[in-house]
Amino acid sequence: GENVEQHPSTLSVQEGDSAVIKCTYSDSASNYFPWYKQELGKGPQLIIDIRSNVGEKKDQRIAVTLNKTAKHFSLHITETQPEDSAVYFCAAKAGGFKTIFGAGTRLFVKA
Amino acid sequence: NAGVTQTPKFRILKIGQSMTLQCTQDMNHNYMYWYRQDPGMGLKLIYYSVGAGITDKGEVPNGYNVSRSTTEDFPLRLELAAPSQTSVYFCASSPNRQGLLLRLRRAIYFGEGSWLTVV
Numbered sequence: 001g002e003n004v005e006q007h008p009s010t011l012s013v014q015e016g017d018s019a020v021i022k023c024t025y026s027d028s029a030s031n032y033f034p035w036y037k038q039e040l041g042k043g044p045q046l047i048i049d050i051r052s053n054v055g056e057k058k059d060q061r062i063a064v065t066l067n068k069t070a071k072h073f074s075l076h077i078t079e080t081q082p083e084d085s086a087v088y089f090c091a092a093k094a095g096g097f098k099t100i101f102g103a104g105t106r107l108f109v110k111a
Numbered sequence: 112n113a114g115v116t117q118t119p120k121f122r123i124l125k126i127g128q129s130m131t132l133q134c135t136q137d138m139n140h141n142y143m144y145w146y147r148q149d150p151g152m153g154l155k156l157i158y159y160s161v162g163a164g165i166t167d168k169g170e171v172p173n174g175y176n177v178s179r180s181t182t183e184d185f186p187l188r189l190e191l192a193a194p195s196q197t198s199v200y201f202c203a204s205s206p207n208r209q210g211l212l213l214r215l216r217r218a219i220y221f222g223e224g225s226w227l228t229v230v
Binding site for chain 2: 098
């Protein structure tokens, strides 16, 4: 069945450094790739997304890249801050109502 | 707008007990979902609904039931609680596909979660 693999499961960076989280999807029909941020005790919140007809999208310190051929997409956070510490989920959607989530990456930003 | 509101936030159940997790949204979204999140795992879809009166099974529906009598409400029922149902449960919704910017159509809005322990 459809699957989204996410790496790493845990990531620790120094404040100001960059963080990169990578995902791979299996369903070639996937055409929408959102990223969610989950803070402690809260529900996931959409932070950025990318559609299959776009290779890269940037929003201030966060950016997403998509390689459709390799079925890879990545989240890049630059100039990390302590408030970026959270669990990040990638997801892939192929239409319909089914969004497949990765297992999550716990990001720690050390001050 | 309050968004997606789910209750209770925390609950301890004994094996075999029943309970209902309540979920309501005030954004007039047609689509609603229930997910569970196990420690270190991603989100698994339990049930979803595309509108009032219509529900369907997700990836892990066993042991659960849902109903959707109104657009706003989507309760999740556990009939005979089992330890395997210990998890964090998230209710979510997303907008009608028509009449909105594409990005807004696809975004899923989550509640804050319900922590359920079955002992």
